[in-house]
Amino acid sequence: xxxxxxxxxxxxxxxxxxxxxxxxxxxxxxxxxxxxxxxxxxxxxxxxxxxxxxxxxxxxxxxxxxxxxxxxxxxxxxxxxxxxxxxxxxxxxxxxxxxxxxxxxxxxxxxxxxxxxxxxxxxxxxxxxxxxxxxxxxxxxxxxxxxxxxxxxxxxxxxxxxxxxxxxxxxxxxxxxxxxxxxxxxxxxxxxxxxxxxxxxxxxxxxxxxxxxxxxxxxxxxxxxxxxxxxxxxxxxxxxxxxxxxxxxxxxxxxxxxxxxxxxxxxxxxxxxxxxxxxxxxxxxxxxxxxxxxxxxxxxxxxxxxxxxxxxxxxxxxxxxxxxxxxxxxxxxxxxxxxxxxxxxxxxxxxxxxxxxxxxxxxxxxxxxxxxxxxxxxxxxxxxxxxxxxxxxxxxxxxxxxxxxxxxxxxxxxxxxxxxxxxxxxxxxxxxxxxxxxxxxxxxxxxxxxxxxxxxxxxxxxxxxxxxxxxxxxxxxxxxxxxxxxxxxxxxxxxxxxxxxxxxxxxxxxxxxxxxxxxxxxxxxxxxxxxxxxxxxxxxxxxxxxxxxxxxxxxxxxxxxxxxxxxxxxxxxxxxxxxxxxxxxxxxxxxxxxxxxxxxxxxxxxxxxxxxxxxxxxxxxxxxxxxxxxxxxxxxxxxxxxxxxxxxxxxxxxxxxxxxxxxxxxxxxxxxxxxxxxxxxxxxxxxxxxxxxxxxxxxxxxxxxxxxxxxxxxxxxxxxxxxxxxxxxxxxxxxxxxxxxxxxxxxxxxxxxxxxxxxxxxxxxxxxxxxxxxxxxxxxxxxxxxxxxxxxxxxxxxxxxxxxxxxxxxxxxx
Numbered sequence: 001x002x003x004x005x006x007x008x009x010x011x012x013x014x015x016x017x018x019x020x021x022x023x024x025x026x027x028x029x030x031x032x033x034x035x036x037x038x039x040x041x042x043x044x045x046x047x048x049x050x051x052x053x054x055x056x057x058x059x060x061x062x063x064x065x066x067x068x069x070x071x072x073x074x075x076x077x078x079x080x081x082x083x084x085x086x087x088x089x090x091x092x093x094x095x096x097x098x099x100x101x102x103x104x105x106x107x108x109x110x111x112x113x114x115x116x117x118x119x120x121x122x123x124x125x126x127x128x129x130x131x132x133x134x135x136x137x138x139x140x141x142x143x144x145x146x147x148x149x150x151x152x153x154x155x156x157x158x159x160x161x162x163x164x165x166x167x168x169x170x171x172x173x174x175x176x177x178x179x180x181x182x183x184x185x186x187x188x189x190x191x192x193x194x195x196x197x198x199x200x201x202x203x204x205x206x207x208x209x210x211x212x213x214x215x216x217x218x219x220x221x222x223x224x225x226x227x228x229x230x231x232x233x234x235x236x237x238x239x240x241x242x243x244x245x246x247x248x249x250x251x252x253x254x255x256x257x258x259x260x261x262x263x264x265x266x267x268x269x270x271x272x273x274x275x276x277x278x279x280x281x282x283x284x285x286x287x288x289x290x291x292x293x294x295x296x297x298x299x300x301x302x303x304x305x306x307x308x309x310x311x312x313x314x315x316x317x318x319x320x321x322x323x324x325x326x327x328x329x330x331x332x333x334x335x336x337x338x339x340x341x342x343x344x345x346x347x348x349x350x351x352x353x354x355x356x357x358x359x360x361x362x363x364x365x366x367x368x369x370x371x372x373x374x375x376x377x378x379x380x381x382x383x384x385x386x387x388x389x390x391x392x393x394x395x396x397x398x399x400x401x402x403x404x405x406x407x408x409x410x411x412x413x414x415x416x417x418x419x420x421x422x423x424x425x426x427x428x429x430x431x432x433x434x435x436x437x438x439x440x441x442x443x444x445x446x447x448x449x450x451x452x453x454x455x456x457x458x459x460x461x462x463x464x465x466x467x468x469x470x471x472x473x474x475x476x477x478x479x480x481x482x483x484x485x486x487x488x489x490x491x492x493x494x495x496x497x498x499x500x501x502x503x504x505x506x507x508x509x510x511x512x513x514x515x516x517x518x519x520x521x522x523x524x525x526x527x528x529x530x531x532x533x534x535x536x537x538x539x540x541x542x543x544x545x546x547x548x549x550x551x552x553x554x555x556x557x558x559x560x561x562x563x564x565x566x567x568x569x570x571x572x573x574x575x576x577x578x579x580x581x582x583x584x585x586x587x588x589x590x591x592x593x594x595x596x597x598x599x600x601x602x603x604x605x606x607x608x609x610x611x612x613x614x615x616x617x618x619x620x621x622x623x624x625x626x627x628x629x630x631x632x633x634x635x636x637x638x639x640x641x642x643x644x645x646x647x648x649x650x651x652x653x654x655x656x657x658x659x660x661x662x663x664x665x666x667x668x669x670x671x672x673x674x675x676x677x678x679x680x681x682x683x684x685x686x687x688x689x690x691x692x693x694x695x696x697x698x699x700x701x702x703x704x705x706x707x708x709x710x711x712x713x714x715x716x717x718x719x720x721x722x723x724x725x726x727x728x729x730x731x732x733x734x735x736x737x738x739x740x741x742x743x744x745x746x747x748x749x750x751x752x753x754x755x756x757x758x759x760x761x762x763x764x765x766x767x768x769x770x771x772x773x774x775x776x777x778x779x780x781x782x783x784x785x786x787x788x789x790x791x792x793x794x795x796x797x798x799x800x801x802x803x804x805x806x807x808x809x810x811x812x813x814x
Contacts, residue, residue, distance in 0.1 A: 015046065015049035015052070016049065018042075022039070022041045022042040022045070047339075051339045058163055061109045061110050061111070062109065062143060062144070063112075063143045063144075063165050063166035065143065067100070067105070067108075067141070068141070068143060069142065069750055070100060071140055071171070072105075072140070072141065073136065073137070074093070074095050074098045074099070074108075074112070074139055075095070075098075075134070075136045076094045076095040076097070076135070077093070077096070078091050078093060078094075078130065078132065078133050078135065079093070079111070079191065080191050081131060081194045081198070081222060081296070082131070082195075085224075087117065087565060087566060088117040089129045090114070090115045091114055091116075091129050092111060092114075092162070093111065093112050093135075093137070094111055095110060108165075109165020110163075111163055112139075112141060112164060112165060112168065113159065113162070113164040113167040113168075114137070114139065114141075114169070114170050115167075115169050116169070116170040116173070117169065127175065130178075130192070130195055131188060131194075131195050132188055133175060133178060134176040134177040135173050135175055135176060136173065136174045136176055137171075137172070137173045138170070138171040138173070139168050139171060140171065141167060141169075142166065142167060142168055142750055143166060144156050144159035144164055144165070144166065145167075145749050145775075146159075147541065147542055147774075147778075148778035148779065148798050149539050149540050149573055149577055149778065149779040149797060150779060151480060151576050151577050151581070152573050152577055152580075153572065160340070161340045161343065186293070187293070194220045194294055194296070197216075197440050198216050200440060200447070201436075201451060202216075204444060204447055204448045204451050205452070206452075209455050210459070210462075211230070211462060212455065213227070213230075214230070214458055215432075215454060215455055218243070218245075218249070218432065218433050219436050219440045221244065221245045221296035221301070222296070223243065223244065226243070228567070230462065233462065233465050233466050233469040234465070235414070236414055236468075236474050236475050237414055237416050237424070237468050238399075238413075238414030238416065238417025238418075238421060239417070239420050239424045239425075242421075243428075244298065244300065245291075245298055247301070247303060247307075248429055249291075249295075249433055250288050250295070251288075252433070252434075253287055254291075254304075256287070257284050257286070258281065258283055258287070259280070260283070261279050261280050261282075261283035262276050265280070278316050281312035281315040282312055282316070284308055284312065285309045285311075285312040288304060288305040288308040288309070289305055292304070292305040298346060299334065299338075299341055299344065299346040299347050299350055300346060300349075300350040303330050303331075303334060303350050303354070306330035306333045306334065307326050307330045307354075310325075310329045311326060323358045323362065324355075327351070327355060327358060334351075345410075348405045348409075349406075349409075352401060353398050353401065355401075356397050356493075356497060357394055357397060359494075359499065360393070360401075361390070361393070361394065362499050393502075395418060395421055395422070396418070397497045399417060399418060400493055400496055400497055400516070403493065403519060404481060404489050404516075404519060407480070407481050407519050408480060408486065411478060411480055411576075411580050411582075412475050412476065412477050412579070413475070414476075415473055415474060416468045416473075416474040416475075423461075424465070427457065427461055428458075432458050432461070435457070436451060436454040439454060477582075477584055478519060478582060479580060479582025479583075480581075480582075485519050488515055488516075488518045489515065489517075491515060492511075492515025492517075492518075494512070495511065495512030496510075496512030497509075497512075529551060529552045529647075530552060530785075531552055531647050532647070532649060532681050532682055532786035533649070533681065533783075533784060533785050533786045534647075534784055535782065535783045535784070536548070536550075536679070536686055536780075536781075537577075537779060537780070537781050538744060538774065538780040538781075538782070539561070539573060539574065539577065539746075540746075540774040540775070540778045540779045540797070541561040541562065541574075541746055542561070542564065542569065542748040542751075543562055543747055543748030543755070544561045544569060544597035544600065544746065544748075545558070545561065545597065545598050545746050546558070546569060546574055546601070547559065547746075548578075551646045551649045552647040553647055554588075554646040555583060555585075555586045555588075556586065556587060556588045556589075556590060556651075557586050557605075558592070558677060558688045559592050560574060560589070560591070560598070560599060560601035560602040561598075561600055561601045562596060562598075562600045562601075563597075563600035563601075564600075568600040568601045569601045570601020570602065571601065571604045573601075574601055574605060575601075575609070578609060584610065585609065585610040585611075585612075586609055586610070586611050586612070587612050587613070588611070588613050588614065589605075589611050589613075589615075589616075590614075590616060590638070590675060590688075591614065591615075591618060591624070592616070592638075592674045592675045592688075592689075592691065593616070593617045593670040593671060593673055593675065593690055593691060594619060594622055595670055595671070602624050603623075603627060606627060611633055613633060613635070614628055614633060614634070615636040615638050615653075615675065616636075616675055617637070617638045617656055617662060617673040617675045619662050637660075637662060638656065638675035639658045639659075639660055640653055640655055640658045641653065648681070648786075649679060649680070649681050650681070651678070651680075652678040652680065653675065654678055655674065655692055655699060656672075656673045656674070656696070656699075657699065660673060671692065671693050671723060672692065672693055672695050674689065674690030674692040674696060674722075676688065676690060676692055680715065681784055681786060682786055683715060683785070683786065684718065684784040685715045685718070686718045686782065686784065687719045689720045689721075689722040690723075691723040691729075692722045692723065692729065693726070693728045693729045694731050697722065697729065697733070697734040698731070701731075701737055716742075716792055717740045718741065718743070718744070718782060719738060719743045719744075719769075720743070720744060720745070720746075721743055721745040721756060721760065721764075721771070724753070724756060725745040725755045725760045725761065725773075726755055726757055726760070727759055727760060729760070730760045732763065735764075735767055739767075740769050742770045742771075742772070742792065743764055743769050743772070744771070744772040744773070744794075745771070745772070747775065748775070749775040750775075756773065772796075776798065777796040777798055778798030779796075779797040780794045780795070782794045783795075
């Protein structure tokens with residue numbers, strides 16, 4: 001449903017007719033196969049109808065385009081746990097009333113996502129934002145929008161999934177009610193309790209407790225305070241699943257609740273009224289239900305809660321369900337409540353891991369061949385040996401079974417995971433988590449002395465994990481698998497983890513593992529670029545620049561995008577894109593100049609991607625040059641006249657002047673020293689211009705003599721609008737002399753600079769130059785063939801993705 005360009009009309013009527021027809025046929029049909037097919041079709045049509053209704057309802061809550069960028073006043077309440085830090089707060093806000101000027105807006109999103117940044121970076125300017133508070137905010141909001149690139153986080157899909165009809169920033173706010181008395185509905189009460197738990201953990205732990213965010217994540221699923229460096233360690237060692245509310249934690253608490261209830265209920269004559277097993281099952285489910293909500297109702301917690309509920313229902317009704325029956329019921333409940341759950345990694349990883357364990361371990365119903373219930377007759381040493389053997393098998397099954405999913409979502413596999421999980425699972429599950437939960441729930445004078453050892457244990461564990469994460473072979477990287485690799489690997493995994501004796505089937509299992517290795521041997525996709533051909537990927541980077549140039553065997557990255565709050569585009573966009581493509585080495589980085597929206601991601605990329613050289617227009621005291629020197633990467637000043645050839649593709653530098661000096665105190669603006677690069681083959685000339693402005697453009701115009709223009713005469717010229725289309729660039733003289741066939745600009749959606757300037761957009765239109773902008777197109781892919789002449793047609797990622805909530809996608813052509 002999410003991949004359809006629009007919700008089909010009359011979906012509910014059509015699906016209702018199909019369901020009724022198939023149900024009728026199932027009653028009169030005699031062959032069992034036809035009956036089963038009809039019932040399956042009926043459920044499929046009902047599921048499609050429910051998805052369509054779900055999507056249509058949320059589409060009705062999207063902000064009207066006419067209200068974007070306007071100053072509004074909204075009243076409502078905070079309805080979820082906010083993300084709070086020294087840089088501000090981000091939170092979900094349920095809107096009761098929206099006002100434009102003096103007029104109440106009739107049709108407005110019921111829920112918006114707001115960001116409240118402190119004035120002058122002073123966190124004291126923002127009061128505490130607490131679930132249940134009622135506020136009156138002055139805001140400026142926009143429709144759900146995010147940069148759209150292959151293999152990267154999709155903010156628009158996330159907003160749709162969370163039912164945010166708009167996002168925006170708070171200008172000022174007035175607290176109306178500190179705690180709304182009417183917020184006693186269960187979900188908001190749980191969010192308030194989650195906030196209290198988080199504040200309690202912060203208060204009881206020392207202020208310099210580095211892993212306080214991990215403790216909060218283990219107790220109530222709030223992962224926002226975990227440092228990115230810590231996530232790198234957790235992911236490299238494959239223990240990231242332990243840092244969230246895993247099914248194991250919910251099961252452990254449910255089991256504790258059931259055990260406590262059973263212990264209490266056994267007193268006196270209570271078991272004569274209701275059997276102990278039934279009471280224990282009911283209390284176990286109630287415990288799982290409450291904790292799942294305290295944990296933010298994440299999919300792994302939901303899945304476990306439903307499975308516990310199915311078991312409890314079976315005990316009360318006298319049934320004996322099979323393991324996979326419980327799994328199927330939990331899957332059905334998750335999809336019924338949240339039809340968009342399959343578009344999240346947690347859904348596949350959680351249900352996939354449990355399905356693999358149930359499939360692989362279904363013959364483990366006895367201990368060393370001893371029937372269940374007589375295990376105590378076996379010597380303790382044999383029981384311990386068998387338990388360890390089974391634990392190792394479960395770990396191996398999960399590791400192998402999740403390979404396709406892990407590579408599909410994250411493009412990496414932790415080779416250190418089996419070793420790290422061998423001690424991390426028992427330490428986190430049986431020491432850190434119980435201490436953290438007990439410390440958060442018990443009174444302060446007791447809780448403090450439980451939270452501190454929990455944090456100390458996590459600290460020592462993290463030290464060991466950091467050492468393991470730095471092993472050279474700790475992580476294996478690959479690109480996102482193709483469909484055929486996923487299919488072959490799945491067949492191999494089914495063979496490798498199948499139930500039964502390992503010793504007697506070892507050869508076939510090894511062959512299954514070998515078949516799953518197709519995930520790692522896929523070549524990096526270059527769309528079969530030949531000599532003389534190249535591809536340019538213009539990333540949707542926001543207000544900044546980042547373009548990847550690929551020839552048959554070489555790759556060049558032009559600029560590295562902007563800094564984005566505490567993060568940067570290198571981490572958020574460029575690195576995931578390169579990982580998804582399977583690119584781990586680049587031949588050259590070109591930095592046009594020193595502005596942060598062009599150099600912002602360079603340092604992050606240098607930590608993860610290997611570069612052979614760097615060329616740029618940077619002052620001699622720029623920290624990036626020292627970084628390159630420390631890594632022994634050659635850095636070359638960018639000057640007019642430089643040129644080189646890769647795979648019969650020519651690279652020419654047009655600016656700055658060959659006598660340019662990059663001193664610590666430059667007399668010219670960094671923009672005017674931008675490194676201007678032309679990439680050329682037999683048919684095409686592709687220009688990357690950085691932030692060069694009128695003075696630099698005038699110098700380039702002077703250098704374009706008749707001889708040079710003759711070389712460009714028969715080529716189709718694709719031109720990057722300088723300085724994101726500012727009014728101080730794209731001069732008529734340069735455009736007239738180059739006469740581009742097409743042009744593009746990388747700029748932020750509704751950016752504060754107003755780029756591209758209306759006069760510049762009008763200039764391109766007057767010169768009949770198609771002008772494409774990344775906010776409307778998403779990432780652009782230009783492929784230039786050697787044997788094909790004519791107009792190059794860029795591939796727009798936003799058109800390919802077909803936003804469900806963008807029923808009529810805005811044309812990228814301005």
